[in-house]
Amino acid sequence: MFSFFALFLLMIVYQNVQSHLCVWAPVQRGGFDISTPGSHICYRKPGPCGNVNASSTSPRTTLTAGSRYRVEFQQNLNHYYTGQPGSLDVSFAVGLNPSESDFQVLHSFSDYNAMNQITQTNFTVSVNLPNQPCDQCVLRVRYLSNNPEEEDHGTTFHQCSDVKLTASTDDTPHSSGPSEEISPIVPPIRQNDPHDCCAPESFTTNFFHIIPSTQSHAQGMIYYDKKAQQMRVTVSTNHGQGNTTYDGTFDMWMNFTSGYQYYYNRNSGACDLYGLDYWNDWCFGNTFNQSEDFVAADVRCSGGRSPHERCDQWRNGGFLFETYANNQCFPASISRQNGERYEYFEGRTEPIPPSVFVPNPVCVKKREVKHASPGWMRFHL
Template identity: 55%
Template structure:
């Protein structure tokens, strides 16, 4: 799922939905680096332009070739998708040891995507073309512009910077720029749809490049604004209870009987297409379903992501990526309603008092 290029610049972004953090893969990140525990404060950097960290905090300056194509690899660890105004991620560049915000120029911008599960680890592989002019001191930056009001404690954008040097190259190859800095235009389509307000579905998730596979069951209930995900991975069972009214999410590891409490973003209807602000463009109707369990599906696209829903009922059928064949297959949908017990967390979770992170909304409304 990671790379298919001659030269690779490795950047790993860690973006928990509950923190919106970004972390660059060591040793490129300015300052300290830690991906453990989830929501590491080494990744909580909102101050423009580089999260409050200057060049003196760098452990390494990476040497790259000017006017060359590179693949930027990063991970969105958890997702902040805001349906009211979907956000973006971008990659930008500036010359200088500590350039100001106005000196950064975008090399690439792409829409946030909706996985319908905040606890998501999504690896991106983004091609960029570096500037043609060499520079001894320059900065490559990745941002997550969430547009999410629940992140408004010190702004809604997260920054992470890496210090680089661009060296001139004698090898000049004429190639079209892949940088996409034009605003992305989306249009509605009559096929745009939403799922049943209450349903459950089984799923399998595969990432072929790292031989990863998981499976589980999702309960979705719009009337109560609750979801539950039961996940089986590497012989471990995980349960996630999400209550968007209280703004709380419990993450339970059945193997070691531990539970973590997080805050939640806003409720998000399970819909497809720009009619419902999903940043997904309709592609084709009545195509073969990737799952093979339903005969016909409609398909949407957002960048590298393809979404399929059943032609009848608009149930989720697949979420997949052509770049690495990663896929989530949904099958055996069943309409609710369901017993309230389904959404009742394990008693161990209810004893949790330490919140890994609370959003602005949670701080205002849920504090005693």
């Protein structure tokens, strides 16, 4: 643990403002806020609906029974656990406030290793709605993290949306468009592969991130040190001159020994303190208990920044992971079927000065914790 934390441990104030899952299509009960990672309004844990009940006058989204509907939501913080990778699912139940046993899973897919807790990943999942009209019914999204560090009221996060299904006026199948997640619910068969690998124990790499659907982009640098269990990410989004996650410049310091992660806004000077989950290596493939399945070896990289490079590939649902085939398992890209992609380039294994992992002094003085697991709180307070 950093010695300069000692003076602040007893003065930290825990705010129960954790946020992990937000649904806006159909809109979740009680509204939503995805302007920042860790938004209070989206943290709901107890099943079946996060302790948020509906009434007969609650707002409802009207959908067509038997149609195909695109559910849109965000994993507001990532809690990937290599010990037992989790999943996300969409389910449906009839009734005003149905019980857990009433829900039927319509679609399920694996969690993915974002290599960083502070991520905001948007998902679009097409589901076939039941072909039976109902005035009061519920569409639910869950994040089953399986992460022991998130064990308060269980390790699953719930969001429920109140809907009404009306009868179709014709026999034509309805659809709201394509989706990145349309595979059937089939439990994956995990297999090891000789190409499974881990990135160097200490490396730096530049990255570029693009999200076509929102016409946004970001660029930055990653510093990774497995032996010290520390990582730092610097990122500038869009032109980098604002104060929001959509347009700003940020530093993230992650110390998995102390359990602290800081999220610093360079432009505003504000810093948020997070309590971390377990360390997740930059490894690829089931050999290392990740949830990526090997796809191909020594193929042309999909990224535009390295058109002549060769890559090895792994897949997890809608995510394609690539490493450079002839360069020590350096990450090359993470891409999705919706066009979103991270590209990593100019990776190096040079020593990282310890000063890189020292947070800004503003962060060290931070007393309030924006997110921390119960285990983290027991350790520190």
